[in-house]
Every structure is written in structure tokens, then in C-alpha cells.
Amino acid sequence: MGGPLRILHVVANMNRGGAETLLMNLYRHIDRSKIQFDFLTCKEGVFDEEIRSLGGNIHRIPHITDVGHSKYLHALDQFFHMHAYYKVVHSHMDKMSGFVLRAAKRANIPVRIAHSHNTRSEGGIAARLYKWYAGTLVRSAATHNVACSSEAASWMFPGREKSTLILQNGIACEQFAFSADIRTKMREELGIPDDCLVIGHVGRFNLQKNHAQLISIFHKLQQKKQSSLLLLVGDGPLRSEIEQKVNELGITAKVKFLGVRSDISSLLQAFDVFVFPSHHEGLPVTLVEAQAAGLPCIISDHITSEVDMGIHLVKFFSLKNEASAVEGVLEAAKQPSRMIPAGILAIKGYDIQQTALRAADYYLSHYEVRHEDINRVYAHV
Numbered sequence: 165m166g167g168p169l170r171i172l173h174v175v176a177n178m179n180r181g182g183a184e185t186l187l188m189n190l191y192r193h194i195d196r197s198k199i200q201f202d203f204l205t206c207k208e209g210v211f212d213e214e215i216r217s218l219g220g221n222i223h224r225i226p227h228i229t230d231v232g233h234s235k236y237l238h239a240l241d242q243f244f245h246m247h248a249y250y251k252v253v254h255s256h257m258d259k260m261s262g263f264v265l266r267a268a269k270r271a272n273i274p275v276r277i278a279h280s281h282n283t284r285s286e287g288g289i290a291a292r293l294y295k296w297y298a299g300t301l302v303r304s305a306a307t308h309n310v311a312c313s314s315e316a317a318s319w320m321f322p323g324r325e326k327s328t329l330i331l332q333n334g335i336a337c338e339q340f341a342f343s344a345d346i347r348t349k350m351r352e353e354l355g356i357p358d359d360c361l362v363i364g365h366v367g368r369f370n371l372q373k374n375h376a377q378l379i380s381i382f383h384k385l386q387q388k389k390q391s392s393l394l395l396l397v398g399d400g401p402l403r404s405e406i407e408q409k410v411n412e413l414g415i416t417a418k419v420k421f422l423g424v425r426s427d428i429s430s431l432l433q434a435f436d437v438f439v440f441p442s443h444h445e446g447l448p449v450t451l452v453e454a455q456a457a458g459l460p461c462i463i464s465d466h467i468t469s470e471v472d473m474g475i476h477l478v479k480f481f482s483l484k485n486e487a488s489a490v491e492g493v494l495e496a497a498k499q500p501s502r503m504i505p506a507g508i509l510a511i512k513g514y515d516i517q518q519t520a521l522r523a524a525d526y527y528l529s530h531y532e533v534r535h536e537d538i539n540r541v542y543a544h545v
Contacts, residue, residue, distance in 0.1 A: 178209030244271035262301030278306035280320035316446035334519030340456035342502035350434035364435030369400030458502030
């Protein structure tokens with residue numbers, strides 16, 4: 165009878181980012197007897213071993229920063245020419261998807277999906293102009309558009325929002341439900357006293373996540389609540405710069421850099437308040453996870469209001485008013501309970517079981533699985 169339809173997902177690498185976390189959540193919960201995921205990446209990632217254990221294949225081409233524009237485009241063309249047996253390509257490269265899907269189109273791959281996970285491009289002026297140019301190719305190269313939020317759809321697919329599928333960043337809700345036992349265990353492991361106010365953040369150390377202002381907010385909080393601690397989960401190019409800023413402010417003993425972790429659901433239990441001052445976001449998975457854990461979230465007003473699950477856990481603040489963020493943290497710390505209404509995230513559409521079913525229906529409805537195509541794929545893997 166043949167095998168499942170294989171979807172080729174295109175990402176820079178499979179590390180613990182928002183889009184990558186969503187992909188892995190989908191992969192773990194999708195019906196793999198009908199659909200399998202393969203990946204085209206540029207670098208090794210922490211999820212690679214799990215991907216292979218689930219039956220996925222990982223292909224590599226050089227990263228554009230390593231080989232330059234022309235050689236990167238040539239690598240894309242060459243890859244799709246040699247792997248034209250894929251019938252569905254799903255690109256998660258935001259505006260850089262223009263280059264990816266143009267190469268897939270040249271190889272006559274019939275279903276080419278562009279997925280928007282953000283509301284702005286990263287980098288300096290030159291980098292953003294380059295990505296803008298790549299983005300101009302999306303309209304003609306993509307056959308279908310997907311986004312994590314309405315704002316992400318408007319940014320990447322202006323004028324085509326109505327035809328864009330909004331695929332919620334679903335999570336395994338039960339894994340994040342508040343547990344007093346896990347909270348006690350994690351705080352003991354981290355050496356955190358019971359009376360300590362723990363501010364938490366999960367995110368890559370880059371300009372988008374705005375760690376510099378997070379440190380500034382925490383420094384102001386320290387002046388009002390000395391028995392407070394900041395836990396930073398993640399890694400990235402700006403980590404050493406942020407460590408230096410922490411040292412200069414004299415709060416090294418009050419800030420813990422935990423690095424990349426695989427136990428986010430447990431760490432969230434140890435937090436008291438989640439602070440997220442990003443300059444821009446599509447719809448951050450980590451904020452959905454935090455609310456699933458009943459965690460109050462003080463977040464930048466640059467983040468879409470769609471992330472608020474309507475359970476009185478999210479409070480927005482202006483990046484121009486750090487004092488309001490500090491007051492928000494102190495007020496949120498008074499929250500009496502971490503319990504949230506049963507099934508609320510599923511009602512809002514953020515349960516991964518629902519997301520996986522919706523994604524599967526989307527893939528299968530846009531490409532009829534034919535046995536000869538399946539056999540062609542398996543002949544090459």
C-alpha cells in the first residue's frame with residue numbers, strides 16, 4: 165500500500181527556537197502512518213537525533229553566511245533538482261522562503277508552502293533589505309501561505325491574509341500544567357529559597373528578545389524587591405554582552421544564566437513571573453507554554469494581543485515605560501493561584517492534538533498521495 169506522504173520542512177537548523185519547537189510538537193503528535201517529516205537544514209541541531217528516531221531524514225546545504233548569495237542559491241537549485249521527488253515543501257525561513265520556494269518551483273514541486281513565524285526581519289539595514297528582496301519572490305513562488313498569527317500573516321502576505329491559514333502554535337498542554345511538587349523540586353535543584361521572587365525568561369540571546377532591557381527592568385525591580393532572582397534560559401550571540409551588563413550593574417549573584425535546556429515545562433513551575441520584552445514576535449510558543457503553567461506574563465506591547473489566552477495572566481507594558489513593567493511584576497507576584505480553567509487552551513485552539521490534526525488535513529487535502537510518488541521518495545532515502 166506504500167508509505168506516508170513525506171513533507172520536506174526547510175529551516176536553518178533544528179535547535180530550540182519557536183518555529184522549531186512547533187515543528188517538533190507537530191512531528192511527535194501527527195499521524196506518522198500517513199505523514200512523515202523530512203528536513204532541509206544548514207547546520208546541526210539539538211533535535212536531529214530525535215528526528216531520525218521518528219523516521220525523518222535530514223538533508224544539509226551550506227548556510228548563506230558561509231558561502232555567500234550565489235553559491236547558496238546554486239545549492240538550493242541543485243538540491244531541489246536532485247530531490248524533485250518531494251511533492252510538498254514547507255519553508256519556515258520567513259522572507260528568505262522566497263529563495264527556497266523559487267528553487268522548489270523550478271524543480272516543478274507542486275505544493276510549496278511559505279510559513280510566517282514573525283512580524284519583522286532581524287539584522288541591520290543591509291540584512292533587512294536583502295530579506296525584503298527575498299520576500300518579494302514569495303508571492304510568485306508559494307502555492308500556499310501559513311502564519312502563526314494574523315499579524316504575522318499581514319507582515320509576510322500583505323493583501324492575502326484571507327487566504328492564509330492561521331496555524332496556532334499548539335503545545336502538549338498537560339506537560340505544562342502547574343505542579344507544586346515539580347516547583348519545589350526545581351527550586352531546590354536551583355538553590356532558590358521559598359521566599360524568593362523568581363522572574364523567568366526563555367529565549368535566544370539576540371536583539372529581537374531585548375535582553376538588555378530585561379536586565380534594566382530587573383535592576384529596577386531589585387531596588388524594590390531585593391529577594392528576587394532572574395533566571396535566563398537560552399543561548400545566542402548576545403549572551404556575553406548581557407553577562408557583561410549584569411556584571412557592570414553589580415547583580416551577578418541575582419541573575420542565573422541556565423543555557424539551553426530541555427526541561428522547560430519543569431523550569432516554568434519554578435518561576436513566579438514571566439517577563440518578555442521582545443521588540444517583535446509572531447506568536448511566541450513560550451508564552452503559550454507559560455500560560456499553560458498558570459504563570460503571570462508581563463510582556464511588551466509590541467507582541468500581538470492574540471497571545472493572550474483570556475485567563476487574566478497577560479499584562480502588556482510599553483518598552484518606553486520600564487517602571488510599569490516593574491509594577492506589573494510586583495502586582496503579578498500577588499496572584500494567589502497557578503490553576504487555570506480546565507481545557508482553556510484547547511478551547512482557544514492551542515492544544516497540539518488539534519494543531520496536528522489540522523496540519524495533517526491541510527497537507528493531505530492539498531496533495532493527493534499517489535503510490536508511484538511514495539515509491540519514488542522511498543527509492544531515494
